[in-house]
Amino acid sequence: xxxxxxxxxxxxxxxxxxxxxSCSPISxxxxxxxxxxxxxxxxxxxxEYFSETxxxxxxxxxxFSGRQFSNxxxxxxxxxxxxxxxxxxxxxxxxxxxxxxxxxxGAGTRLSVL
Amino acid sequence: AQSVTQLGSHVSVSEGALVLLRxxxxxxxxxxxxxxxxxxxxxxxxxxxxxxxATLVKGINGFEAEFKKSETSFHLTKPSAHMSDAxxxxxAVSANQAGTxxxxxKGTTLSVxx
Numbered sequence: 001x002x003x004x005x006x007x008x009x010x011x012x013x014x015x016x017x018x019x020x021x022s023c024s025p026i027s028x029x030x031x032x033x034x035x036x037x038x039x040x041x042x043x044x045x046x047x048e049y050f051s052e053t054x055x056x057x058x059x060x061x062x063x064f065s066g067r068q069f070s071n072x073x074x075x076x077x078x079x080x081x082x083x084x085x086x087x088x089x090x091x092x093x094x095x096x097x098x099x100x101x102x103x104x105x106g107a108g109t110r111l112s113v114l
Numbered sequence: 115a116q117s118v119t120q121l122g123s124h125v126s127v128s129e130g131a132l133v134l135l136r137x138x139x140x141x142x143x144x145x146x147x148x149x150x151x152x153x154x155x156x157x158x159x160x161x162x163x164x165x166x167x168a169t170l171v172k173g174i175n176g177f178e179a180e181f182k183k184s185e186t187s188f189h190l191t192k193p194s195a196h197m198s199d200a201x202x203x204x205x206a207v208s209a210n211q212a213g214t215x216x217x218x219x220k221g222t223t224l225s226v227x228x
Contacts, residue, residue, distance in 0.1 A: 004157070033214050043204060043218035056215040090157055094212060103213050105150075105157030 002026065004093050004106035012112045018079040021109045025072050025093030031055075032074040033103065034066060037088040046089075049074055078111075086113045116141045118205045120219035128227050133177075133192040135222050137205030140186065147188045148206045148213060149179055152221075158204065163213060164188060175199070200226045 005024040013019050025032050033056075034046040045058040049068035068074045072093070078085055088110050092103040121136040139145050146165050150158040162173025169181045179190045188205060202223050206216040 031212065031214055033216075035216075035218075042220045043206075043216075045215050045217065048214045058215075092158075092214075094214060102160055102163070103158075103216070105159070107155070107157045 004091055004104050006089075006091050006106035006109050008109060009107065010110050010112075012114065013081050014114050015081055015083060017081050018077065019081060019111060021076045021078075021089055021091075021111075023074045023076070023091030023093075023106060025074070025091075026095075026104055029093035029095045029104075030072055031094045032068055032072065033092045033094075034074070034076050035090040035092065036060075037090060037108070038084075038086070043090075046076070081113045083113050085111065087111060116143075116145065116207045116209060116217055118147075118207050118217060118219040120203075120205050120222050122222055123220065124223045124225070126225040126227065127195045129197055130194050133190070133195045133199065133224065135190040135203050135205075135224065137179075137188045137190065137219060138186050139188060139205075139207050141207060143209070146208045146210065146213060147179075147181065148208065148216065149173065149177070149188075149190050150204045150206060150218075152202045152204065154201075161190070161203075195224075195226045197226050197228065200224055 007022045031050045033048040048056040052068045066076045088108045090108045092105045094103045117140045119138045148163045149161040162171045164181045172178045205219040
């Protein structure tokens with residue numbers, strides 16, 4: 001079974017631009033969560049989508065948004081990029097059926113904002 | 115609000131020595147606790163999780179953790195360190211059993227010397 005796939009792996013953008021990151025979950029997983037990892041703030045939860053609906057949301061400004069498609073693939077968008085948005089963005093998928101309840105993480109997208 | 119605190123940002127052990135990584139949690143409800151490991155340039159991998167079924171939880175790669183409610187702790191241990199255990203370890207708490215919407219500690223980097 002293929003793991004969680006995040007594309008692209010690396011991105012370089014400039015301040016003020018917007019960016020879209022993509023996440024393909026493990027087949028059959030309906031929950032997708034996004035996290036931001038920075039040296040200063042560590043790992044922070046952005047949001048979770050389940051069956052195309054946002055189910056949980058972290059404490060991030062409205063510039064950060066996401067969506068989930070009917071095939072469970074998810075995208076995360078950051079508008080008006082700031083230098084502080086430079087980070088590793090991790091996506092995780094999980095299945096809530098059968099008591100498995102384990103989050104599987106992708107390798108991440110490393111975003112650099114110049 | 116739920117939170118976790120990892121004591122010690124860096125732990126160094128010799129190969130074959132006991133590994134002890136400390137985690138204390140704060141939760142107003144029964145917590146669902148997790149330990150994840152992150153190798154360089156990779157995503158997170160679940161080591162083990164506590165969901166109230168048993169206080170001593172065994173995970174992968176010989177790791178285990180004991181939930182102690184009286185001490186609000188969930189420390190990670192391994193009897194004998196191996197060079198391949200060198201990585202960053204994260205303790206996390208979730209408000210739901212699905213393990214989504216995780217709140218992570220700051221992480222502990224484990225170094226193993228020969």
